[in-house]
Amino acid sequence: MTHLALRSNGLTKTFRGADRTPVAAVDHLDLAITPGEVVAFLGPNGAGKTTTLDMVLGMTRPDSGEIEVFGLPPQQAARSGRIAAVMQTGGLQPDFTVEETVRVVAALHGGSVDPAAAMARADLAHIAGRTVSKCSGGEQQRLKFALALLPDPDLIVLDEPTAGMDVESRRAFWAAMRTDAMHGRTVLFATHYLEEADSFADRIVMISGGRIVADGPTADIRARAGGRVVSAVLDEPDIARVLASVPHATEVERRGGRVYLGAQDSDELARFLLTDTAARDVEISAHTLEDAFLELTA
Numbered sequence: 001m002t003h004l005a006l007r008s009n010g011l012t013k014t015f016r017g018a019d020r021t022p023v024a025a026v027d028h029l030d031l032a033i034t035p036g037e038v039v040a041f042l043g044p045n046g047a048g049k050t051t052t053l054d055m056v057l058g059m060t061r062p063d064s065g066e067i068e069v070f071g072l073p074p075q076q077a078a079r080s081g082r083i084a085a086v087m088q089t090g091g092l093q094p095d096f097t098v099e100e101t102v103r104v105v106a107a108l109h110g111g112s113v114d115p116a117a118a119m120a121r122a123d124l125a126h127i128a129g130r131t132v133s134k135c136s137g138g139e140q141q142r143l144k145f146a147l148a149l150l151p152d153p154d155l156i157v158l159d160e161p162t163a164g165m166d167v168e169s170r171r172a173f174w175a176a177m178r179t180d181a182m183h184g185r186t187v188l189f190a191t192h193y194l195e196e197a198d199s200f201a202d203r204i205v206m207i208s209g210g211r212i213v214a215d216g217p218t219a220d221i222r223a224r225a226g227g228r229v230v231s232a233v234l235d236e237p238d239i240a241r242v243l244a245s246v247p248h249a250t251e252v253e254r255r256g257g258r259v260y261l262g263a264q265d266s267d268e269l270a271r272f273l274l275t276d277t278a279a280r281d282v283e284i285s286a287h288t289l290e291d292a293f294l295e296l297t298a
């Protein structure tokens with residue numbers, strides 16, 4: 001029988017806040033991830049991403065609900081090397097070189113991936129002799145990624161792996177990750193960065209207040225923000241005619257000499273503009289992921 005990479009039912013974790021009031025960090029979370037999926041776990045600060053990932057890794061026990069990784073309890077999946085993580089915090093020895101770090105951890109875990117291969121896959125070969133304290137934030141994250149690859153896990157979990165990196169380092173990190181994910185590994189990563197979710201994930205699970213507010217293919221989540229916007233250069237009488245004639249047409253905004261219009265059916269709106277008005281320079285654009293994010297996590 002083929003198991004899901006991750007399955008949770010009614011997963012719940014509550015903490016006590018500073019004034020002892022309960023905070024539902026994760027609130028009845030149901031999630032199913034099939035092997036090979038690359039899933040972004042997207043949500044604002046305090047949404048419950050880290051708490052969920054801690055439970056996925058068996059580092060925190062849920063108060064109630066169930067969670068399985070490849071059909072196993074999370075701790076067992078972690079012990080057997082089927083799951084590994086790149087977490088936000090986590091000790092690297094500052095005096096070790098990159099290569100020493102990878103070799104020591106490989107020896108400790110009896111990893112199934114050759115240390116040199118893990119370094120190559122995390123794009124570290126050219127800095128193998130550099131001490132950890134001299135590595136940039138991005139290089140240290142890639143080192144953690146190499147360490148996570150050592151047991152050759154089927155599921156790799158990344159908690160905001162590029163937090164604090166500059167654009168260049170983020171690009172290098174994701175290039176290394178993307179190459180690796182093409183080998184069929186399941187990837188679950190938490191992020192605040194919409195563009196990372198957009199460009200790297202097949203699927204987005206959006207979480208807010210410990211609950212899933214949207215879950216689906218990246219393009220579908222974007223579309224949920226409410227269709228498309230049609231913009232054109234248009235004079236006042238034509239704007240009035242569009243608003244009166246096209247069902248549910250609304251004026252969204254005016255900017256740079258253009259008017260931006262929304263409607264239930266954007267194709268119908270565009271057709272009306274092109275055939276019944278003197279509209280020029282008509283453009284149809286999808287809502288951005290940011291629109292969806294703001295709407296769904298509001």
Ligand SMILES: Nc1ncnc2c1ncn2[C@@H]1O[C@H](COP(=O)(O)OP(=O)(O)OP(=O)(O)O)[C@@H](O)[C@H]1O
Nearest residue numbers: 015016023025043044045046047048049050051052
């Ligand atoms: N050990 C703890 N004790 C008390 N409250 C906690 C603890 N850990 C998390 N919380 C609270 O649980 C909620 C969810 O936190 P969590 O760290 O899971 O969110 P997050 O989505 O990872 O946030 P961020 O993006 O800021 O890292 C927050 O309100 C947080 O303050």
